Amino acid sequence: SQTIHQWPATLVQPVGSPLSLECTVEGTSNPNLYWYRQAAGRGLQLLFYSVGIGQISSEVPQNLSASRPQDRQFILSSKKLLLSDSGFYLCASRTGAANEKLFFGSGTQLSVL
Amino acid sequence: GENVEQHPSTLSVQEGDSAVIKCTYSDSASNYFPWYKQELGKRPQLIIDIRSNVGEKKDQRIAVTLNKTAKHFSLHITETQPEDSAVYFCAASDTGGFKTIFGAGTRLFVKA
Numbered sequence: 001s002q003t004i005h006q007w008p009a010t011l012v013q014p015v016g017s018p019l020s021l022e023c024t025v026e027g028t029s030n031p032n033l034y035w036y037r038q039a040a041g042r043g044l045q046l047l048f049y050s051v052g053i054g055q056i057s058s059e060v061p062q063n064l065s066a067s068r069p070q071d072r073q074f075i076l077s078s079k080k081l082l083l084s085d086s087g088f089y090l091c092a093s094r095t096g097a098a099n100e101k102l103f104f105g106s107g108t109q110l111s112v113l
Numbered sequence: 114g115e116n117v118e119q120h121p122s123t124l125s126v127q128e129g130d131s132a133v134i135k136c137t138y139s140d141s142a143s144n145y146f147p148w149y150k151q152e153l154g155k156r157p158q159l160i161i162d163i164r165s166n167v168g169e170k171k172d173q174r175i176a177v178t179l180n181k182t183a184k185h186f187s188l189h190i191t192e193t194q195p196e197d198s199a200v201y202f203c204a205a206s207d208t209g210g211f212k213t214i215f216g217a218g219t220r221l222f223v224k225a
Contacts, residue, residue, distance in 0.1 A: 102159070
């Protein structure tokens, strides 16, 4: 089965600072990759998804961006963090076949102060 | 795009009672409906899923039902136990299987 490595587990950043969260996947090839955000006590909001290297689809306009430099690597970035960027960020992976289940990483708790 | 509504947002039951969580979806072309359980501070994990060609699926104390006509699906947990306490998310997947859209979640408390 797939294993999702996500780091760091916890991050505290000042407003206006940059961000880089990395996610790597093991145990599958050509996965669909996803970034979700979960605000405190809220649901899972889809931010970005990628069906292949260099292919990024954005679901929510914001100051975040995503990149996929390698097949099993997905990066979430920001040039300048906002207070509203605080939340629990989850990377997820799915095999290329439709309707397969999502595997989630362990998440990054981001606090922007 | 797809929109998933989930109710209730909070549910408190006595140990041994049943719990029911309901979801509706907007895109009639969605055909895969997973349910995830998230314990505090941990990643969501799939507990059961159902595809649109099936009306009901059961796995021990957990069952899911799907009404495609009404675009409703529900999670049923019987004989609840304290370890069932968690946040539960329903979700719907679009026809391409690329995106999974989640409901807002239900926080379930099972009182011993």
